[in-house]
Amino acid sequence: MSGLAVADLAVALARLRDRADMLEARLNEADAKLGDGDTGSMVARVVERMAEVDLSTQDDVGQAFGQLARAASAATGSSLGTLLATALLTAARESRGSEALPWSQISALCAAARDAMAARGRASLGEKTVLDGLDGLAQALDGLDEPAAMQAAAREAMTSTLDAFRDRPCQVGRARLFAERSVGLDDPGMLALALMVDVALPAGEPGAGETTRDVAR
Amino acid sequence: MSGLAVADLAVALARLRDRADMLEARLNEADAKLGDGDTGSMVARVVERMAEVDLSTQDDVGQAFGQLARAASAATGSSLGTLLATALLTAARESRGSEALPWSQISALCAAARDAMAARGRASLGEKTVLDGLDGLAQALDGLDEPAAMQAAAREAMTSTLDAFRDRPCQVGRARLFAERSVGLDDPGMLALALMVDVALPAGEPGAGETTRDVAR
Amino acid sequence: MKKLMNDPENYVEEMLDGLVAAHPSLCREGRVVRRASGSPQGRVGIASGGGSGHLPLFTGYVGPGLLDSCAIGNVFEGPNVQSCEEAIRAADGGRGVLCLYGNYGGDRMNFDMACDLLAEDGIATATVLGTDDIASADAAQAEKRRGVAGLIYAYKTAGAAAATGAELEAVAAIATRTVARTRTIGLALSSCQLPTAEKPTFTLGEDEIEMGMGIHGEPGLWRDRMRPADALCAEMIERLLAEAPADAGKRVSILVNGLGATPLEELFIVYRCAAQKLEAAGFSIERPLVGPFVTSMEMAGVSISLCFLDDELAGFLAAPAECPFWRVP
Amino acid sequence: MKKLMNDPENYVEEMLDGLVAAHPSLCREGRVVRRASGSPQGRVGIASGGGSGHLPLFTGYVGPGLLDSCAIGNVFEGPNVQSCEEAIRAADGGRGVLCLYGNYGGDRMNFDMACDLLAEDGIATATVLGTDDIASADAAQAEKRRGVAGLIYAYKTAGAAAATGAELEAVAAIATRTVARTRTIGLALSSCQLPTAEKPTFTLGEDEIEMGMGIHGEPGLWRDRMRPADALCAEMIERLLAEAPADAGKRVSILVNGLGATPLEELFIVYRCAAQKLEAAGFSIERPLVGPFVTSMEMAGVSISLCFLDDELAGFLAAPAECPFWRVP
Ligand SMILES: Nc1ncnc2c1ncn2[C@@H]1O[C@H](COP(=O)(O)OP(=O)(O)O)[C@@H](O)[C@H]1O
Numbered sequence A, B: 001m002s003g004l005a006v007a008d009l010a011v012a013l014a015r016l017r018d019r020a021d022m023l024e025a026r027l028n029e030a031d032a033k034l035g036d037g038d039t040g041s042m043v044a045r046v047v048e049r050m051a052e053v054d055l056s057t058q059d060d061v062g063q064a065f066g067q068l069a070r071a072a073s074a075a076t077g078s079s080l081g082t083l084l085a086t087a088l089l090t091a092a093r094e095s096r097g098s099e100a101l102p103w104s105q106i107s108a109l110c111a112a113a114r115d116a117m118a119a120r121g122r123a124s125l126g127e128k129t130v131l132d133g134l135d136g137l138a139q140a141l142d143g144l145d146e147p148a149a150m151q152a153a154a155r156e157a158m159t160s161t162l163d164a165f166r167d168r169p170c171q172v173g174r175a176r177l178f179a180e181r182s183v184g185l186d187d188p189g190m191l192a193l194a195l196m197v198d199v200a201l202p203a204g205e206p207g208a209g210e211t212t213r214d215v216a217r
Numbered sequence C, D: 001m002k003k004l005m006n007d008p009e010n011y012v013e014e015m016l017d018g019l020v021a022a023h024p025s026l027c028r029e030g031r032v033v034r035r036a037s038g039s040p041q042g043r044v045g046i047a048s049g050g051g052s053g054h055l056p057l058f059t060g061y062v063g064p065g066l067l068d069s070c071a072i073g074n075v076f077e078g079p080n081v082q083s084c085e086e087a088i089r090a091a092d093g094g095r096g097v098l099c100l101y102g103n104y105g106g107d108r109m110n111f112d113m114a115c116d117l118l119a120e121d122g123i124a125t126a127t128v129l130g131t132d133d134i135a136s137a138d139a140a141q142a143e144k145r146r147g148v149a150g151l152i153y154a155y156k157t158a159g160a161a162a163a164t165g166a167e168l169e170a171v172a173a174i175a176t177r178t179v180a181r182t183r184t185i186g187l188a189l190s191s192c193q194l195p196t197a198e199k200p201t202f203t204l205g206e207d208e209i210e211m212g213m214g215i216h217g218e219p220g221l222w223r224d225r226m227r228p229a230d231a232l233c234a235e236m237i238e239r240l241l242a243e244a245p246a247d248a249g250k251r252v253s254i255l256v257n258g259l260g261a262t263p264l265e266e267l268f269i270v271y272r273c274a275a276q277k278l279e280a281a282g283f284s285i286e287r288p289l290v291g292p293f294v295t296s297m298e299m300a301g302v303s304i305s306l307c308f309l310d311d312e313l314a315g316f317l318a319a320p321a322e323c324p325f326w327r328v329p
C-alpha cells in the first residue's frame, strides 16, 4: 500500500534544512512586523533539531512522528513551535503502528492536528493563524490520494489561504493587538506553514511551482 | 591713566557670550579627539555664568576679577575651568584696589596667572597646554602698552603658539596618554584660550583678523 | 548591532553559565534555575519562566521571599515543556506550586502542558498570568494583556505570602490581586536584536520613539518624534492612572524600569517627574524601584509600572526578600 | 542620540532630585550627596566625588561600610571646589576624612583646594587617587593612570577599615594598597554623548570597537572590527594579568562592569569566559561583581577589573556594607 513513509519524512526534513536560512530570514521579517521577530530563528532551529533525529532505523511512521515531536518540543517553547510539536504528537498518535500512512488519510491527519492545536492554543478558525493554514490544507487534500495531485493541491491551498487572509485582521497571538496593522500582512505562522509545505515537497509542476515560488519569493 | 577697567571686562564677556555656541561646538570637537569632549560645553557654561555677574556697580578691577573667579569656580570643576578660575583669582590679587590695570601690566598679569595655574595643575611649560598659550601671550605683550598693538600682538601670539605646538605631542591632561595621536591636533585648552582671546577682543585690523578668523574657522 | 557574544546559538547557555557562576545562590540544571539552598520545605513554591533576553527577569528573582525556580526559554521564546515541568518540580515542597509568569501564548501552552503532566504525579499547581501591559489590549479585554515589568510586584507579594505558610489558593489569590492592581506602559527609544537575527527586530528613526511597545518589540500605540522626558512621563502616568483599578486607594508603588540600554541618569530624571505627578494626584509612593528590572537586551527606553496597594499588598511588598537583583531587608 | 531628559542644563539637577527621591538613605545638599543618617561619629569619614554621568558611581556608593559623602560635578567635569569642601565637611566626624576619587586633573585640583581650605579649620584629610586603568599609561607611569571602575574596590575596603575605627592614615593605607592591587581595562562598543553636546563624543563604525577606552571616551589602545566575546575577554584578562602587582597571590576579585548600554546577558557571557581564564591561570575568584557599577551614560561596552587580594583586603571586601547599588550582608 502506498502512503507516507518514514523515508518521506527524512527527505522532507532534508529539504527544509537546506532552505533553513531562507525560512529564518523571511519568517523573522514577517514576525518582526507583527510580533517579536523570532518565528524564523525558531523555525530554523526546530528544523535543524528535527533533521538531526536519526530516522534511518525507524520503520514506524507514528514512532517517527513521535521522535520529531520530542525534538521540536525540546527545541522551543514558542507559540508556533509548541503548536507544531502538538501537531506532530497528534500525527504520531494517528499513525502509530503503520509503516506507511495512506495518502488518503493525510487530510484527516491535518484536520486532527488542526483540532489539537486549536485546543492547545485556545484559538479558533478564522482568526488568521497557522490554524487556518492547516485547515486549508486539510480541505484541499480531502478525497485525494495521488501524491502529485496532492502536492499541487497543497501548494495551491497554501497560496490561496494566504491570499484569502492577507487583508483580514489577526485575532490571536501577539498580532491580535494590532488588528488594523496586520491587514495586508501575512500571519507569520500561516506563512511559516506555507513556506515549509512549499520547501518540503518535491519541486512541483512548472505551473504550481510558479504559484509557490511566488510565495517563497 | 589708561588701562583695563571693569567696563572692558564686561564688554569682553558680552562678546564671549555672543559667540558661546561657536566656542561650545569647536572646543567640544577638539576635546572629543583627545579628551572627554566637554571643553566646549564647560567653556560655554563658564562664560554664561561670568556674563551673568553684575559688574555695573563695581569699580575695582580686582574685585571684579574676584567675582568672576567665584562665578567660574562655581560653574565647573573641570581641569581647564579650575585653571581659569585660578587665573582669575590671581588677576584679582594682582589688581585689587585699582580702577584700571595699566596696559603695561597685562603681560605680568598673564605671567602670574600662568605660574599660578602651573602650580595648581602641577604642570610645566612645553607640555602643550593652556599654559603654553598663556606664556605666549605674556611674552607677546611684554613691553607693550598700547591697546591696538596689544590686541594685534595677542592674536598673533595665539596663532603662532598654536602653530608652534600643533605638531608636538601633548604631555599633560587627558591627552598626554596619546602623545602620538595628539600630533597634528590643537590642544583643546590652548585652542580655548586662543578662541576666547580672539572673540573677546574688538574685531582687529583686516590683516590680524584674517589670521585669527582662520583660528576661529 | 554589536553584541558581546560568541556563537549566537550558545547565547542562552553561556549567559546562564555566567549567571550562576557569578551568583552562588542560584543553581542551574539545564534550562531551570532554582535556589541553591534547595526546594521549599512545607510551604507553597513559586515557579516562573519565560524567554531569555529580559535579565534580571526571570532568573534573577529566584531567592528567599521571591521565586523558587525558573524555566528558561531561548531568546524571546517560551521555555519548553520539559523545562516547565522541571521548574515546577524544583519549586515543589509538597504544598503545591504557583506558576506565575507573563501572558504569552508559548509560555502558557508549555506551562499548561507541564501542569497537566504533573497533576498525574499528584503535584498541585495554580496558574496566575501577568497581564499588566495596558498598551497591549484595551480595558475590556484586560485578561488578554501581555505581562511585562509589573510582574515582579506579583513575584514579591506572592513570594511573601508563600513565606507565611499560606495555602496555594491563598498565595495564588495574592498574586491575582497584585496583577489586577498593577499597570505598566513602555516606551522604546531604540530596538533590540535577536542574537541569531541579521537585523534589529524593528527600526526607529534617529529622532523617533514608540509609546506602548512591548518588551519583545511588539508594536505600540504611537510612533512620533522624541519629546522631553517630562512630557513623555506625564503621558505615561496619565495613561496608567486612567486605567487605575476601580478600588484603587491612594497608596502606590512605582517601578521606573530601564529596558536595557537606558542610563540610570535618565531613569532618575523620569522618576523625578513621575513622583511629582503622582504626588500631585494625591498618591503616596511606597518603595519605589528605579533601575533595569525587566529588559529587552539592548533596547533603549523605559517602562513605568504602578502597583496600587492595599494594606495587605503593602505588607507583602515590605516583607524581607533577597535575590541577586532585588532586596528588601 | 536620544536622551530621556528635559533642558540639558538641568540634567544633573533633575537626575540628583530623582536619585535622592528614590533612595531615602541618601540626602542631597546642592551638589553633595551624603548619608541621610548623618555624619560619621567618632570614626574616619570617606568622601568621594567626580563628574556626573557614571551612575551608580559616585553617589550610589554612599552608605554604611562604604562612602560618607560625594561631591558631584557636571557631566564629565570634576566637582567644583565648594562641593568638594562641603562633601568633606559632611564626611567629617572629628577623626579626619579620606578623599578617595579618580585621578583626573579637575577633580584633583578641586579636592586639593578644598583640603587646603579645610586644613585651616582643623579638618584633617588624606587623599588617595584611583589609578586602575592600565590602558591610560604604562606601568612605569602607573601613578598617572586614570581611575575607572576598580575604584569601587577601594571604596569597599577603605569603608570597611573606617568602620573598624581605624585611624585616618590606616584607612588611607588600605585604600592605597587596594588601588595598588587593582587593575582595569575597558572596551567600548559605542559612544556616549554629553547632554549639552550636539553629537556623540566619538563615533565607532557599525562593526568597530575600541579596546582600552576610558569612561569618558578617552582614546584607547586599538580600534578594530568586532570579535567574539571570548576573544575580547581573553585579551583583556591577559593584559590585566600581565600587569599584576609583583606581590599578587592567587586570590582575586573580579568586576565585570557594564558601561551603560550593554545588557546583563552579555556581561554574564563575558564573566563566564573571564572566570574560566582566571581559574585556568590558577586564581581563585572571590566575591565576583557583574553589572553596571561604573558607567558612561549610554556607552555600550564592558570593563574588567581585577583586585588582587591579600588576607586583609579579602576581609574588608567581605565586611558588611549597604548602599543603593551594592550590598554585602
Ligand atoms: N494561540 C494560538 N493559536 C494558534 N496559533 C497561534 C497561537 N499563538 C500564536 N499562533 C501562531 O504562531 C505564530 C507566531 O509564532 P511564534 O513567533 O513562535 O510566536 P511567539 O513569538 O509569539 O511565541 C502566529 O503567527 C500564529 O500563526
Ligand SMILES: Nc1ncnc2c1ncn2[C@@H]1O[C@H](COP(=O)(O)OP(=O)(O)O)[C@@H](O)[C@H]1O
Binding pocket: B031, B035, B036, B038, B039, B042, B077, B078, B079, B080, B081, B083, B117, B118, B121, B122, B123, B128, B129, B130, B131, B172, B173, B174, B187, B188, B189, B190, D076, D077, D078, D104, D105, D106
Ligand atoms: N594639569 C594641567 N595643567 C595645565 N593645563 C591642563 C592641565 N590639565 C588639563 N589642562 C588643560 O585643560 C584642557 C582640557 O580642559 P577640560 O576639557 O576642562 O579638561 P578635563 O575634561 O580633562 O577635565 C587641556 O587641553 C589642557 O590645555
Ligand SMILES: [Mg+2]
Binding pocket: A031, A035, A036, A037, A038, A039
Ligand atoms: Mg514570535
Ligand SMILES: [Mg+2]
Binding pocket: B031, B035, B036, B037, B038, B039
Ligand atoms: Mg575635557
Ligand SMILES: [Mg+2]
Binding pocket: A036, A038, A078, A079, C051, C075, C076, C077, C078
Ligand atoms: Mg517569541
Ligand SMILES: [Mg+2]
Binding pocket: B036, B038, B078, B079, D051, D075, D076, D077, D078
Ligand atoms: Mg571633563
